[in-house]
Amino acid sequence: MPSTKSISGPLTQPTLPQLRALIAVVDAGGFGEAAAELNMSQSSLSEAVGKLEDLAGCSLLRRSARGTLPTPAGLRAVAHARAAVQAAGDVLLAAQDDSKLSGVLRVSSIRSAATHLLPPVLLAFRQQHPGVVVKLLDVERAGLGEEQVRSGQTDMALLEVEGGLAADLRLTPLLQDDYLFVAPESRGTLPVTVQELADAPLLLSSRSDRCFQRTEAYLGRFGISADRATEIDQDSVTLSMVRHGLGITLMPRLALSPVPAGLVTLPLPEPLTRSLVLAALPHRAGLPLIRAFTSALVDSLGSSSLAGQPV
Structure with missing residues (x-):
């Protein structure tokens, strides 16, 4: 049990290694995994956490059948720990010269953007800034990219936004991506009707995916329920099933680039679009490393045929 004795003076300040x-x-869910991640002994890690709990005067972690979990106090503390560690690193990032960038940049992205938009950006960025390592994280669950930016787990996120869902973040508009009706090529190119959407077997992404939620809302405008849809996690599997005549799907244009053989894509009866943005914390958006990557992405989209219509 951590001591509840208060310590006066400068020793009450936690150290960055403790944070x-x-x-x-918290991220690894256990001391063994965390020690391996930090390349230190488990006993040293336990000692660092123990000293931090002594300073806090309460337990920050608890062991359970699911691993080591933060206590309510630990949840509050770890949010500030992330901000403190990030701020300490930002001191050096802010001092960098634009032409001599170095360090690690963590970017999370929805899968379609990571597949079709980011590869040429990453290549150009690596050539211009060889001292920077870009780590790419794939996110599909709605809201995960925003959470990662807020918590400091990633520096930037390429994501979809609606309304004011990410109003607390600095958002750089990238493009408007239209949804298309996708069917077997044998269907032909006659205009898509609402009745066809209501009658055809639906193949959609997982319910936790924002794409499903947006499609569900769109179909609901016509009184069509998405509950009857077959949910499939992988776009490639969905498109293969459509090609074999097992149903139709609605998918963003970006996820269909290039359109696989054997499929036809057509406009929907009424337009459905998603807005793609690059998100960062407002106070970090001006860091040379983040600013440089933002510029590289915007410049790439300006010359890309995949980007659809710029915002």
């Missing part, structure tokens, strides 16, 4: 230790255990 990193707490973050690592």
